[in-house]
Amino acid sequence: MPDAPFSLRLYQRLLKLYPAGFRENYAELLEREFRDELNESNGTAALAILWIRLIADLAISVPSQFAREVTQDARHALRLWARHPWHTGFAILALAIGIGANTGVFSVVNALLLRSLPFHDPERVVYLRYFFTPHDSAAQFHEWRRQSTYLADTALFEQFDANLGGAGEWRRAHVVQASSNFFSVLGAQPVLGRGFAPGEDVDGTGWGPPGPNAVAVIGYGLWQELFAGDQKAVGSTIRVDGNPLTIIGVAPPGFDYPGKTVLWKPAAFSPGNNGWETVARLKPGITWPQALAAFAIEADRLWPNRTALQRIKYPSTITELRDELAGPAKKGSLVLMACVVLILLIACTNVANLLMARTADRATELSIRSALGASRARISQQLLTECVLLSLAACAAGLFIAFWTTSIAAAFQPAALASQAYSILDGRVLCFTIAASVVSGLLFGVLPSLYANRVHTFRTRGSTANRSSRLIREALVAAQVMLTIVLLATSISVGRAFLDLMHVDRGFERTGLVTVNVSLEGTTHEGDSRRLAYFEEALARIRRLPGVRSASATECLPIYATSFMGGRFGMDGGPADENSMVNPVFPDYFRTMGGRILRGREFTEEELQSEARVAIVNELFASEFGSPADTVGRQVTTGNNPVWRIIGVVKGMDYMTEGANSPQIFVPSHSPGGFFSTFVARVNGRTEDRLAMIRDAIQSVDPQVPVFGVKTMEQRLFDALARPRFYRTAVLCFAAFALLLAVIGIYGIVSYTVAQRTHELGVRMALGTTPAHLRVSLLRQGLLPIAAGAIPGIAGAVLSGRLLESLVDGAKSVNVTTYAASVLFIALIAAIGIWVATRPIARLDIAEILRTG
């Protein structure tokens, strides 16, 4: 039998598949059986049959033996847990929160940064910012896109809100006009009908000419809602701002790019439209550095003579579309991810601490088992089973918490990614959860296992083992304190950034202000004079209402408007460095908004009616051409042509939108009722109570006119700051939770020490030491790990503060005083915990202790 040694060696290796307990008892016997069988197997065929039978035997017996031992260990663990229900409950809760928060935040990171967009080959799709493709006519654009050396194809689109449906049945919806190749560039095929055909994007203004251009692809959700998924939807007509469009296709489910769009129509190109955005697909074989280089050259060619200031303020960039969509949420999510990883680490150290204390308690049991023949492997297997069981219980509970976290995150993340629903029911997220559970199980299981091995080695419950166990647990507390300081400093930094955001001067008074949007597109009030008449009538009715102090209207309300009219305006022929935003407003606008008129006055009713060429400029615009004090009376010009005479200078308003906080020019609103038209009213009393009244007054002018966005200005600000507020609340909760875990950890270690040292403490009291003295001594000992953790904690907080500055807008590293206050705060909370934990010392019965000792 030439194969005998090999077969034997192989079988010896295979025996290691059995669980430790069975292996210890039977490995020798099994091996002997194998030898006997091997001796009886003559010839290759007999050997082959022997191996087939052995493999079948292993396949049956290994899992059954594992199940047997794991069941035994699990039962043992459950009995132990039942004896310490609070310890166990706390351990599971701590881990569940750690794992759950991690899973929830990871599902957001997964959706934002990892999962593919609902496009074909999405990593080749790029977004081009401050890149001015020729777009005066359809022919000009298509000719340009065909000659690109690095882009396979480029599409333009413009997004806006519009009224969908007929009179009385309108709804406000996000719509897009796009070049005919929009769907092919993104690689999305309509599920029904077709996309745009070449030639359907034409030259024209507004809604474009009727005919080939008056077609639309609708979103899957809208198709379900309006047509209940009926295939006859294709070919029917839908009205957008009163314009009839023929439906030619239905977008695939989940496709709503850009930002919850429900309808796409072919573009109507007209000279001077600056609202276009650009997406493109890279040519196959073009690397990212090649694309960057080619883009930089072309961006310069398309926007020559850019000033240094313009290069800084409007840098041309080419980014992966996914990164563009993730935007500010990307950095915020990464900060949250870092925070929840810290939480999980703290939870793990805490559970490790609990298990260490329990393993130390069980030293006698483990020693006895060891003396009875249980091997190191068998004891480790048992402890590992306990840890895995704990992890699994926490993992199951964590999934519930993750579900909750995910739904909160979904409410606060940006609309641009609405198609990217956050879900924990995703392969990658579930793998992450299981990995987090296993890794945390190993993290908190490894120290108790190592300690158990020491017990096994010494086979005694010696004082050395006790001391080393205490040292390890104190080191764990120090680690917790360190991580808690980092989280606390982070939360303070993020919290301060949010407070700064809340209290920034936005150039208007946000309280006591009612805002209501209307859109006259597609109504009977088309035409400048009719539009103006409608607004005048509505304002008159609002002003007559009780409790209304003043009322006005604007075409671009701060926070609400996302696109603007504007252009390059100068003063008295002097050219400007950058574009100015132009906002048509009604008389009384600044008084109503609580704006500040620095020089001059507001528009009068007569100036509005007579279409007077007058303007109010903001301080930024005025200061570009000299002192704001001398601005009134000068002319706003384009080139050398006067456009408006300046009658006032105001403090600029913060629109919280890119490009809007530039020089601002306010002009009388001769043709109101566009995309972002808003009535504003300053009211007495509780603002919310005035909403319905003002809405009804506007609706009473013409019930067919869409009235929406009935909100107080504070509500709008609240909504606009939802994401930073969410980050602040989340980080604060994490810091509070970390602090709680750390305090419980410290409390646990001290109360355990008191229980362990009862005899020694009793003797010391018998020798004359007072309980108060003993408690102070324990307090000193308990605070040591905090001091030890504070030093690396502050170092970590300094590093994380620098990182935060780059990740969170407005976040600043906290100063030394705040670090010191954080440490003192933790020490104070911990000191209270320790003092409470040492309370039993005062109640020690010295006589009883001495008698039993």
Place this chain on the structure above:
Amino acid sequence: MPPKDQSAVGSLTPLSPAVFHILLSLGEGERHGYALKREIALRTGGKLNLGPGVLYGSINKMLELGLIEESDDRPDPHLDDERRRYYRITPYGRKVAQAEAARMRELVRLAGVRFGVPKHA
């Protein structure tokens, strides 16, 4: 310790074929593992050929249940191999085997009533 009262006897049945055959073999006297395996294979005409894992898995379970125990005695000193472990049936194991036999007998009786007893079984 495993339960050994009368009610526990019934709760262990039906026994797996491996366990019942091991009890049957040990009912005749003490055996080591390999002898058990060979005897069972012989008795069943090779139909029940226990692999080492299943054999010692069953023995492990039977030891825990108290059906068998390890024996220090060696039946024949000349044939003894000290590296082998010998097992013998316990009184409790005998009761469980009896209960299993009774259960089987009742099944055979019932089958006889329902289907008749073949002449050449």
